[in-house]
Amino acid sequence: MKEVQKINASVTPKGSLEILSQIEVEKLKKVGENGLYALFRQCALAILNTGSDSDNAKDIMEAYPDFEIEIIQQDRGMRLNLINAPANAFVDGVMIASSREMLFSAMRDIVYSEAEKRSTRIDLNSSAGITDHVFHLLRNADVLNAGEPPNMVVCWGGHSIPEEEYQYTKEVGHSMGLRGLDICTGCGPGVMKGPMKGATIAHAKQKITNSRFLGLTEPGIIAAEAPNPIVNELVILPDIEKRLEAFVRVGHGITIFPGGAGTAEEFLYLLGILLAPENKELPFPLVLTGPKCAEEYFRVLHDFINDTLGFEAQQKYKIVIDDPEQVAQIMAQGVKDVMAYRIEHHDAFYFNWMLKIHEDFQKPFEPTHENVAALNLSSNLPAHELAANLRRAFSAIVAGNVKESGIRAIEKHGPYKIDGDQSIMKPLDKLLCGFVEQQRMKLPGTQYIPCYELIK
DSSP: OOOOOEEEEEEOOSSSOOOOOHHHHHHHHOOSTTOSHHHHHHHHHHHHTTTOSOOOHHHHHHHOTTOEEEEEEETTEEEEEEEEEEGGGEETTEEOHHHHHHHHHHHHHHHHHHHHHTOSSOOTTSHHHHHHHHHHHHHHTTOOOTTOOSOEEEEEOOSSOOHHHHHHHHHHHHHHHHTTOEEEEOSSSGGGTHHHHHHHHHHHHTTOOSOOEEEEEOHHHHTTSOOOTTOSEEEEOSSHHHHHHHHHHHOSEEEEOSOOHHHHHHHHHHHHHHHSGGGTTOOOOEEEEEOGGGHHHHHHHHHHHHHHTOHHHHTTOEEEESOHHHHHHHHHHHHHHHHHHHHHTTOOSSSOTTOOOOGGGTSOOOOOHHHHHTOOOOTTSOHHHHHHHHHHHHHHHHHHHHOHHHHHHHHHHOSEEEOOOHHHHHHHHHHHHHHHHTTOSSOTTSOOOOSEEEOO
16 A cells, blocks of 8 residues: 555534534543444445545555544533544545535434344344344435435445446446436445546536435444445445345446456346346346446346356346446336335335345345355255355455455455355356456455455
């Protein structure tokens, strides 16, 4: 990493979480197992480090070992003293407005998630209870707007992509923005920024003044995918499963661009849900798209789905190559179909209650070496169950690639061992090798050392 510039500063919230209780402050200050300080520090550092050229959470944390946060209660609210903070989050000593908003959004979500854990209302042992928890997390963040028509398109894809692919994401975002569609992403760089940037220009052309650029992340990934400055609504969910459920509950359609293991994880998650018998008739527009240079990427991915989940899974999505207008038209029409379906079935526009998500997709998966080795990757499983386990395998690869805890686990115990039927392992190996060859596992120009080993 480049030599870092640091600054000391004092900031106060504006319009969000302006006061905290004494217990909440003590929790945020406390270091150790029962405290929230380490979590808040990690999320804050990621937000203040927007624009970093590193995708390694461990490197980012180690670049600012002396970064500290003092939480000060005062008569008229609260104040944060930032010590040795990244200087690029400030202009002439004043924090950039978007960074300031996201910093206190992080505090809001961390405080609320902790309070929810102690609530007798919350039930994380049932599918309905987990969905209710996700709903309350999103409602507390004020991102569920009743009465507004469906227009939120989720965009998934890689945080580190070639320039040609990045420009294409902007073109797609522009085409969708001209049709009045808002954008939701994982809030980081690359595919998570491009569609928002394109839609920003399109919304300006259409005189849309209430644009929504929603970013959904989670503590384990935020340091590697620091929020981009276009995000105007940020939500930090407690774990990857809550984050993924939030995407499909608030989104009215999903566009997937080229990516790596994280994109494959998201794709398998959604396919597994759509393959569940309860969701067979539910409209959910899903488009895979990229420029001409990405055609091979989608061919290999399409073949992988055929070889593992079968023909029915392939029918759940469309592949569009090098045609932003067609992608936007499919999404716009798909959103209209979603609206008609929800009106007919009296479902909310702002939260997809009718979508059935099985507990296999909701229970947090801890990517330990033991859990990864125990994954059941059998061709005898129903397609939606196999998708759930494949998703977990890719979740482990993401952890080993970019999450601080995963990187340290690999350093200590070696690569994850992934085993399964040869009919599954062979196409999985082909897909992962393709990701490595196309430099979709790490930033371009950096050598990739696999954090996994396939048992053949």
